[in-house]
Amino acid sequence: MKSNLTYLKKLELFKELDNFKEGQFFAIADQKVKNHLPQWISFSPHIFWLKNPEEEKNLEVYERAIEFFLKQGITRTSTIYAIGGGATTDFAGFVASTILRGVKWVAIPTTLLAMIDGSIGGKVALNMPQGKNLVGAFYAPENVYICGDFLTSLPASEWISGKGEVMKYGFLSKEIHDMIMRKCAIEDIAVACAKFKNEVIIKDFKEQGDRIHLNLGHTLGHAFESHLKIPHGQAVAMGLKYMFKVMELNQSHGEWSGMVQALNLPAEKMEIGHYSHFDLKTFLNFLEQDKKKVDSKIRLVLVKDIGFCYVEEVPMKDFKTKIQSYAEFKP
Ligand SMILES: NC(=O)c1ccc[n+]([C@@H]2O[C@H](COP(=O)([O-])OP(=O)(O)OC[C@H]3O[C@@H](n4cnc5c(N)ncnc54)[C@H](O)[C@@H]3O)[C@@H](O)[C@H]2O)c1
Known part of the structure; x- marks a missing residue:
C-alpha cells in the first residue's frame, strides 16, 4: 500500500483543500494548529478536535469520534483528513481504518516528527492502559501533504x-x-526523510x-x-x-x-x-x-x-x- 507524498506551501495546500469547502470536509485535527487553518475549516461542524492528542489517542475518545462522524453523515466514499502531529495522524488513521469498514484518509502532518515518520507508512494505532500503540492496523493514507509552514509554531x-x-x-x-x-534547510531534509521512508514502505509494507x-x-x-x-x-x-x-x-x-x-x-x-x-x-x-x-x-x-x-x-x-x-x- 502506497501513499502519494506532496510537498507544498500553505497557500497551495489551502487552495487544494478549498475544493472541499462546499461539501462535507471530515477531519480530525489538533486544536494547537487551529490558528494555522483557514476560517472555513476552523468553524466547520465536521471537525473532531483533539486538545491533547497523545492523551486522547485511546478507545474512549475513539468511540466518541466514531459516533461524531456517524451523526455527521459520513459515508463509505468520504475521506477523513488528519491534521496534527503523530498522535493525531495515528488516531485519525485508526478511526478511518475501522469506520464503515474503512474510508480513505489523508494526512497533513504538522510536527517535524510526523512529517518524517508518524504520518508515513500506514501504521495507525491507539494507546491502551497496558502500553502505547497496542491496538492498531496497517492502513496507509491516500495522500500525505507535507507543508513546512506548520513548523513555525513548533515548541x-x-x-x-x-x-x-x-x-x-x-x-x-x-x-x-x-x-x-x-546544514541544508530542515524542510528539505524533512522531505528527503519522508521520501526515504515512503520508498522503504512501498517495498515492505x-x-x-x-x-x-x-x-x-x-x-x-x-x-x-x-x-x-x-x-x-x-x-x-x-x-x-x-x-x-x-x-x-x-x-x-x-x-x-x-x-x-x-x-x-x-x-x-x-x-x-x-x-x-x-x-x-x-x-x-x-x-x-x-x-x-x-x-x-x-x-x-x-x-x-x-x-x-x-x-x-x-x-x-x-x-x-x-x-x-x-x-x-x-x-
Ligand atoms: N505511526 C507511526 O509510524 C509512528 C511513528 C512515530 C511516532 N508515532 C506516534 O506519533 C506520536 C508522536 O508524534 P508527535 O511528536 O508529532 O506527537 P503529537 O501529535 O503529540 O505532537 C506533539 C505536540 O505538538 C503539538 N503540535 C502539533 N503540531 C503543532 C504545531 N504545528 N505547532 C505547535 N504545536 C504543535 C501537539 O498538540 C502536541 O502537544 C506518538 O503518539 C507516536 O506513537 C507514530
Whole structure:
C-alpha cells in the first residue's frame, strides 16, 4: 500500500483543500494548529478536535469520534483528513481504518516528527492502559501533504524530537547524512526523510524485510521514552547513542556526535546523567517489553557504515548483561 507524498506551501495546500469547502470536509485535527487553518475549516461542524492528542489517542475518545462522524453523515466514499502531529495522524488513521469498514484518509502532518515518520507508512494505532500503540492496523493514507509552514509554531521540545528522528535517517541514508552535515534547510531534509521512508514502505509494507531498519535506535529509544517520559525522537537519538556505546560501534558514535552538532541539538539532554530519576531496573523492565523480541532474543538494528545497516539477533540476557556492565548505566 502506497501513499502519494506532496510537498507544498500553505497557500497551495489551502487552495487544494478549498475544493472541499462546499461539501462535507471530515477531519480530525489538533486544536494547537487551529490558528494555522483557514476560517472555513476552523468553524466547520465536521471537525473532531483533539486538545491533547497523545492523551486522547485511546478507545474512549475513539468511540466518541466514531459516533461524531456517524451523526455527521459520513459515508463509505468520504475521506477523513488528519491534521496534527503523530498522535493525531495515528488516531485519525485508526478511526478511518475501522469506520464503515474503512474510508480513505489523508494526512497533513504538522510536527517535524510526523512529517518524517508518524504520518508515513500506514501504521495507525491507539494507546491502551497496558502500553502505547497496542491496538492498531496497517492502513496507509491516500495522500500525505507535507507543508513546512506548520513548523513555525513548533515548541523547542518538538524540534528536538523531530531532529532526533532525523538523525536515524542520517545513518540509514548517505544522502540524508550529507544534507545534515551541509546544514541544508530542515524542510528539505524533512522531505528527503519522508521520501526515504515512503520508498522503504512501498517495498515492505508489513515489516517482513527492510522496514525493520527504520527501527534503528528504537530498541533502547522506546525504553528511554517510556521510563524518562521524554519525546519520541529525542529518545531515539539517545537510543542511537547508547546502542553505539554498548555495542562498541565507535565510528558510529563519532558520526552521531557530528550530526548532533550539525543539527544544533542539546547533547546534554541525551546523557543518562541528565536524568536524576533514571533507574536501571525500571529501564531494563521496559526493554523486556520490546515488540521486536522473538522468544528470548532481541532483534537489534546496527550500523556498519553510513547507509549500511544490518539486523543482529542477540539473546536478551546477553544484551542486558552488556548494558549492566556499561559504566554510564550504573547508579
Ligand atoms: N505511526 C507511526 O509510524 C509512528 C511513528 C512515530 C511516532 N508515532 C506516534 O506519533 C506520536 C508522536 O508524534 P508527535 O511528536 O508529532 O506527537 P503529537 O501529535 O503529540 O505532537 C506533539 C505536540 O505538538 C503539538 N503540535 C502539533 N503540531 C503543532 C504545531 N504545528 N505547532 C505547535 N504545536 C504543535 C501537539 O498538540 C502536541 O502537544 C506518538 O503518539 C507516536 O506513537 C507514530
